[in-house]
Amino acid sequence: DNTPPAAPVNTIRFNRVFNSGKMSTVMFPFTIDTSEVHGGKFYEFALLERNGDKWTATVNPPEAGTIVANRPYLVMPSETAPLTFELNGPVTFNTSEMHPSTSGDWVFKGTYVYKKFTAGDPELGRAYGFAASSGKGVEVGQFVKAGTGAWLRPMRAYLVYNDASGLTRSINASARRSMNVAELPELIDVKLQDGKGKVVGWGTLDTRTGEFKVDRWYDLQGRRLNGKPTTKGTYYNNGKKVIVK
Numbered sequence: 001d002n003t004p005p006a007a008p009v010n011t012i013r014f015n016r017v018f019n020s021g022k023m024s025t026v027m028f029p030f031t032i033d034t035s036e037v038h039g040g041k042f043y044e045f046a047l048l049e050r051n052g053d054k055w056t057a058t059v060n061p062p063e064a065g066t067i068v069a070n071r072p073y074l075v076m077p078s079e080t081a082p083l084t085f086e087l088n089g090p091v092t093f094n095t096s097e098m099h100p101s102t103s104g105d106w107v108f109k110g111t112y113v114y115k116k117f118t119a120g121d122p123e124l125g126r127a128y129g130f131a132a133s134s135g136k137g138v139e140v141g142q143f144v145k146a147g148t149g150a151w152l153r154p155m156r157a158y159l160v161y162n163d164a165s166g167l168t169r170s171i172n173a174s175a176r177r178s179m180n181v182a183e184l185p186e187l188i189d190v191k192l193q194d195g196k197g198k199v200v201g202w203g204t205l206d207t208r209t210g211e212f213k214v215d216r217w218y219d220l221q222g223r224r225l226n227g228k229p230t231t232k233g234t235y236y237n238n239g240k241k242v243i244v245k
Contacts, residue, residue, distance in 0.1 A: 006096070023075065043059035043062075044071075044101060106159060199227070218235060231244070
């Protein structure tokens, strides 16, 4: 067992540089309040559902405003600079127990070691993640399937289709049989919820570029809507006046 013993620390330095405005993944070996982390907004992967050809991912803010040790998160960086930590007290480094997120046959998991997908890897062809570098037709930030030779740096996370996992499945049997995991749809709708399950925004994840865009709608009185309106009228969409016919 090479797991290091739990150790309290008073200072955290994180040197990773992000692509501003492009969602990425992260996992920390300590539990910390979100108010003590600056430079990005965090989300938990909650659910991935399929309805015909449409996929919707639901993401929630961390429960109780807490980032839990060894649990993978999505992070939307507000700048390219590394995240910074302003601790109100010591935190304990501990990597003894992992806490992946699951949704039916999909598992969102993190790693603390460099991972390379080689021939014979049981996850090869079923794992997806954000590309950290360009090469062989892949650009930084693209959401791509991990092929032979693909790799993942420590403290990142990836999504893997795990049909043989025996996990409780949220997708019905007929949908699972027709699902082709060889490719993802170009766009995945992303539903953002607050801590009480209320929808606070919608966005899209472009699986070719990895770019996540929030789609915000308001009526002319400035009241925020939970998505694109279906009633005819004039609205504001991301700051622009739009007429829905």
